[in-house]
Amino acid sequence: MKTVLLLDDARSIRSVYAEVIRQAGFEAQTVASAEEGLQYMVDHGIPDLIVTDIDMPGISGLEFCSRVRQVAKHTPIIVMSTLAGKSLVTEAKLLGVQGWMLKPVQPEYFLNKLKSVLDETHALSS
Numbered sequence: 800m801k802t803v804l805l806l807d808d809a810r811s812i813r814s815v816y817a818e819v820i821r822q823a824g825f826e827a828q829t830v831a832s833a834e835e836g837l838q839y840m841v842d843h844g845i846p847d848l849i850v851t852d853i854d855m856p857g858i859s860g861l862e863f864c865s866r867v868r869q870v871a872k873h874t875p876i877i878v879m880s881t882l883a884g885k886s887l888v889t890e891a892k893l894l895g896v897q898g899w900m901l902k903p904v905q906p907e908y909f910l911n912k913l914k915s916v917l918d919e920t921h922a923l924s925s
Contacts, residue, residue, distance in 0.1 A: 801917065802826040804846040806836045806863065807879070808855045812902075816850070816879075819906045820913070832856060833863035845871045848917055853880040853887060861887070864894040875920045877912060879904055 803820045805827060807813050813829040820827035828846065830836045834857055840846070849867065853860035864876055877898040878891055888899055897916045900909065 800824070800826050801847040802828060803848045803850060803913065804836060804839060805829045806831075806833060806849070806851040806855070806860070808832060808852065812852075812879075815906070816904075816909060819910055823910050823913070825913075833858035833860065833866075836863055837866060840867075840870070845874050847874075848913060848920075849874060849876045850879055850913070851876065853878055853882050853891075861890055861894065864891065864896055868894055873920070875916045877916055879909070 803825050805813055805816055805820065808831050810831070813831070817827040817829050828839060830839055832855055836851070851860045851863055860878060860880065867874060867876065876896045877900065878896055879900045879902060881902045883899065883901050891899065897919070898912050900912055
């Protein structure tokens, strides 16, 4: 079973999208901050996919992406945020982010994006 790590400081976002992830047959792990996300990876290993917010207290989502790339160069990352400025999107692409979803995200679109990125990653590694 593929594991999706979801980082968002909003409990309601984590709850709703974790349920969408689980209903699709994936394992959902949720954390409230980038620091918790980094610790999760130390404790449990690298997930199959990461979905992260950008605007979080402490370490930003983009800094989190940068740190992930130091240890997991090919793990797919999707940003889900209320922010979508051109410079943010450009920086995210430079960090190897494979997708950007602007909140609020419809559950069906969210799930299709996850599956698309996972399928693309699987095809590239085959």
